Amino acid sequence: MSDAPVSxxxxxIRELIxxxxxxxxxGGWVITxxxxxxxxxxxxxxxxxxxxxxxxxxxxxxxxRCHLRFDDTNPTKEETEYVESIKADVHWLGFSxxxxxxxxSDYFEKLYGFxxxxxANGFAYVxxxxxxxxxxxxxxxxAPGVSSPFRDRSPAENLDLFARMRAGEFAEGAKIxxxxxxxxxxxxxxxxxxxxxxxxxxHHRTGDAWCIYPMYDYxxxxxxxxEEITHSLCTLEFEHHRPLYDWxxxxxxxLPAKPYQREFARLNLxxxxxxxxxxLQLVKxxxxxxxxxxxxxxxxxxxxxxxxxxxxxxFCETVGLxxxxxxxxLALLEHCVREDLNKNALRVYGVLRPLKVVLTxxxxxxxxxxxxxxxPEDPSAGTRKVPLSRELYIDAEDFMxxxxxxxxxxxxxxxxxxxxxxxxxxxxxxRDASGGIVxxxxxxxxxxxxxxxxxxxxxxxxTIHWVSAAQALDVEVRMYDKLFSVAQPEEAxxxxxxxxxxxxxxxxEVLTAKLEPSVATAGPGVHYQFExxxxxxxxxxxxxxxxxxxNRTVALKDSFPKVK
RNA sequence: UGCCUCAUGGUGUAACGGUAGCACAGCAGAUUCUGAAUCUGCUUGUCUAGGUUCAAAUCCUAGUGAGGCAACCA
Numbered sequence: 199m200s201d202a203p204v205s206x207x208x209x210x211i212r213e214l215i216x217x218x219x220x221x222x223x224x225g226g227w228v229i230t231x232x233x234x235x236x237x238x239x240x241x242x243x244x245x246x247x248x249x250x251x252x253x254x255x256x257x258x259x260x261x262x263r264c265h266l267r268f269d270d271t272n273p274t275k276e277e278t279e280y281v282e283s284i285k286a287d288v289h290w291l292g293f294s295x296x297x298x299x300x301x302x303s304d305y306f307e308k309l310y311g312f313x314x315x316x317x318a319n320g321f322a323y324v325x326x327x328x329x330x331x332x333x334x335x336x337x338x339x340x341a342p343g344v345s346s347p348f349r350d351r352s353p354a355e356n357l358d359l360f361a362r363m364r365a366g367e368f369a370e371g372a373k374i375x376x377x378x379x380x381x382x383x384x385x386x387x388x389x390x391x392x393x394x395x396x397x398x399x400x401h402h403r404t405g406d407a408w409c410i411y412p413m414y415d416y417x418x419x420x421x422x423x424x425e426e427i428t429h430s431l432c433t434l435e436f437e438h439h440r441p442l443y444d445w446x447x448x449x450x451x452x453l454p455a456k457p458y459q460r461e462f463a464r465l466n467l468x469x470x471x472x473x474x475x476x477x478l479q480l481v482k483x484x485x486x487x488x489x490x491x492x493x494x495x496x497x498x499x500x501x502x503x504x505x506x507x508x509x510x511x512x513f514c515e516t517v518g519l520x521x522x523x524x525x526x527x528l529a530l531l532e533h534c535v536r537e538d539l540n541k542n543a544l545r546v547y548g549v550l551r552p553l554k555v556v557l558t559x560x561x562x563x564x565x566x567x568x569x570x571x572x573x574p575e576d577p578s579a580g581t582r583k584v585p586l587s588r589e590l591y592i593d594a595e596d597f598m599x600x601x602x603x604x605x606x607x608x609x610x611x612x613x614x615x616x617x618x619x620x621x622x623x624x625x626x627x628x629r630d631a632s633g634g635i636v637x638x639x640x641x642x643x644x645x646x647x648x649x650x651x652x653x654x655x656x657x658x659x660x661t662i663h664w665v666s667a668a669q670a671l672d673v674e675v676r677m678y679d680k681l682f683s684v685a686q687p688e689e690a691x692x693x694x695x696x697x698x699x700x701x702x703x704x705x706x707e708v709l710t711a712k713l714e715p716s717v718a719t720a721g722p723g724v725h726y727q728f729e730x731x732x733x734x735x736x737x738x739x740x741x742x743x744x745x746x747x748x749n750r751t752v753a754l755k756d757s758f759p760k761v762k
Numbered sequence: 763u764g765c766c767u768c769a770u771g772g773u774g775u776a777a778c779g780g781u782a783g784c785a786c787a788g789c790a791g792a793u794u795c796u797g798a799a800u801c802u803g804c805u806u807g808u809c810u811a812g813g814u815u816c817a818a819a820u821c822c823u824a825g826u827g828a829g830g831c832a833a834c835c836a
Contacts, residue, residue: 413833522828
């Protein structure tokens, strides 16, 4: 009996697991697995599964662990390159599989043995029907299937045929091994599912050792059992595979464990797509710059954009886990990113669209140093010195010649504060021949330093950032925005349309910004907040030492309604 | 015209027969040397119809809607 407060499980799966632990099922152990097929890059949808499976292991320590298992049963699609990227992505998210790294291909021999056992016990048979015949005889959603003429072959004949399949005597497609279950089942997965097929393909790990390969439905439950997985968690589309999962666990003799499968809804996110096929299409058609394009919802993409592992984990936790196919808002993810970065990112001044300001009453050749706070959320981050002189840049957005209502930045004749410097008053707007504004001539008030309020003039409502012109760095800034311009591109496209029609043409804008000189030494992969603008990340791939390139991770929230 | 699963504010979730709560978004206000952050307040919800019960988001029945299922993919 414990008087410790009972922390309520957060979702139906954790509830189930807590009950299993309480009942000492599996000796109170919780062993989960994350089982990607190494045929592509991981995305945010996978992150949800990773956070669940590895999170469960952490929550139930010390009697818990999570395996990383590559489900590499289809050699025609899998590559070592993907194995490496998947490992890197899981690590980046902050999880570790310890020494529990597995490959389904490591079990090929055992899996073959189990198949022999099933055949010997009359639970599987070799079928000579063609692919088309198998398909036709499976029946439809409303009509039962028709038994194969080869369904009643003797175990002895099946054993011989299966051995010869392995030996490579038959051509691809000539024969398959099927589980003998129920051709009339309302569940199509139980109509004698194929469990082995002939594939004369080179496997990324087993090479040419095999020419028959197990199907997912067969390999998965048995791999789970071999690893003594207790809870096999997957997405909803595998719900109908559960009876087959259970059938195999029940019919194969000698398994070291009896795992069970539960299903949860996959992640959907607004303004993006989360399907390997569609992401692949974007890459192949050159609509993005690659799998790690910062616009992509891939783990490698968001990492490069500057999203943080902590933010992704927090997001996965708040979306929760249910069986309802919900669509989460990008805004929630962005909130999680800002929340993390606000606490940790160093502040820096950056002017995206420079507008020159000349302080007419500031000494011609003087350069002073102003002390700026590195992170108001974290005093230990200290301060830095930034130069200030007669010629400055401010953001063009911070000046309006004909201001809209409630605009409280710089206007002709108006006054704003240059943050941590002093207040300036706009005296004159200088134009070029075509009427474009090229420069603002302003005066500054020395008495307004250190936050002192102007005397004898109205209260200054605006505070803006700035950089000293002579010392400013010209830096490439990649302004990333949402990938699609509609919340649900797949739905917008409907059955016949093309989701790529809804790509956001403004998802990337490249600018040359003026940044304070302190960022000259910024290495690749560092987070910053450009004050009043947004969070930025030095591109880990294209940044050179001394020549950083910044990716906009996410803009700051902006409650000023912009008129564009 | 089959089977399986699901249905709580705009969005995501909690409530396990007994006060519909939280977060995001939105809207106000306070505060602010970031129109950020922070703080306060507000708006908005149990798919429908029956039933069981003193009492239903919760249990039952039917309907409606959504997702999934007919690869030798995973």
